[in-house]
Amino acid sequence: MSARYLTTVAMIAAVYAVVTLAFAPLSYGPVQFRIAESLTVLPYLTPLAIPGLFIGAAAANLFSPVGFYDVIFGSLASLIAAWLTYRMPKPWLAPLPPVLVNAVIIGILLGTVSGLPIAVPAAMLYVGLGQTIVCYGLGLPFLYLLRRVRNQIPGVRTDR
Template identity: 70%
Template sequence: MSAKKIAPIAMIAAIYAVLTLTLYPLSYGVIQFRISEVMTVLPYLTPLAVPGLFVGALIANLFSPVGFYDVVFGSLASLIAAWLTARMPTRWLAPLPPVLVNAVIVGTLLKTVSNLDVTLPAAMFYVGVGQLVICYGLGLPFLYVMERFQDRIPGARPRS
């Protein structure tokens, strides 16, 4: 892999991890608004965002109150969501995989390893609502802005 590919991957990972850790109280828990999830729309524009988001989530999850389980399953959820986002046919669908995948995987994870006094569907719902707010409320406008600069994004594919 060339430096031209490694640099944007590392930059995405670093920004994701720093945003998550800087806003720590909002980033973890069953009701979470992980502002860094705004970046989950980037795989729609460039496949280089997939490993960047995975590595960023992995680094951020090292500091999770859920510990090892979040490092493994939370990071895996980010990888699956990013991979699916890269395959979305329209920008309107780009934020959907992070919402659904994180709702199911992270909601299940939090219900399973935490002493939450909520049902599994409720845990999934809470995580999903936080993801929906960030991914659609902030991520979709972010995607529109990034599309304007698509010619400057490393590895970007032309999208209509």
Template identity: 65%
Template sequence: MSVRKLTTIAFIAALYASLTYVFAPLSYNYIQFRISEMLTVLPYITPLAVPGLFIGAIISNIGSPLGIYDVIFGGLASLIAAWLTSKMPNRWLAPLPPVIVNAVIVGTVLGAIANLPGLTVPLAMLWVGVGELAVCYLLGIPFLYLMERYQHVIPGLNKRK
């Protein structure tokens, strides 16, 4: 793997983790509005975003109140969602895998482990899904348009074929 590709992966991971930590009050509750999730549309443009988002999620989940469960299952959810996003046929469907995968996996973990009063697994899945839907579509789609428009000047972003 070239230095340029490794640098792109590392940059995506660092950006994801940084955005998660900067907006920590929004990132770690059962009603999550994780700003960094807008980056989950990047695998639609480049496969380098798949490992970048996976690594970034693992790093950012180290600070989660759910500890190792969030590191393992949150990282796994990001990996699955990123891979599925890379397979999406159009930009409007690109944000859908992170919404669905995170709602199911992260929602299940939150509902089963968080031990918050009144928080059931289905309710946790709903709240995570609503937050993901908002971030991935309201921030992710404009971000995707911006990246598609300027991908020729950003090293490491490959044009989608």
């Protein structure tokens, strides 16, 4: 592992965690608009974003009202979504894994924690809606912007 690798992973993790905490009232809960999720398109351009997003989510989830469960399951959801995003064939599909994976995993987590039987489908719907707004509304334009300058960013795949 090179210094560039570690620095890139750490930078992505730090930005994700800081942005999540900066918008903390919106970042947690059944109706959430986690602005940092706009970064979940980064694995489409570089595999270095996969560990960065995982570590950033784990750090941010330490402050979650759901606690330990969010650290485990929320971070795992970020890891799965990041890996799937890396595998997407088209840029407009890059936000889809974070939307679907988080809607299911975080929706089940939040719905289960609430203890209400109807809460799981509702939480999945609310998390999915928030993810769609952030990932497609902010993340996809961010991805298209990065694609325009990708030759100037070290470690970014130039074939995309």
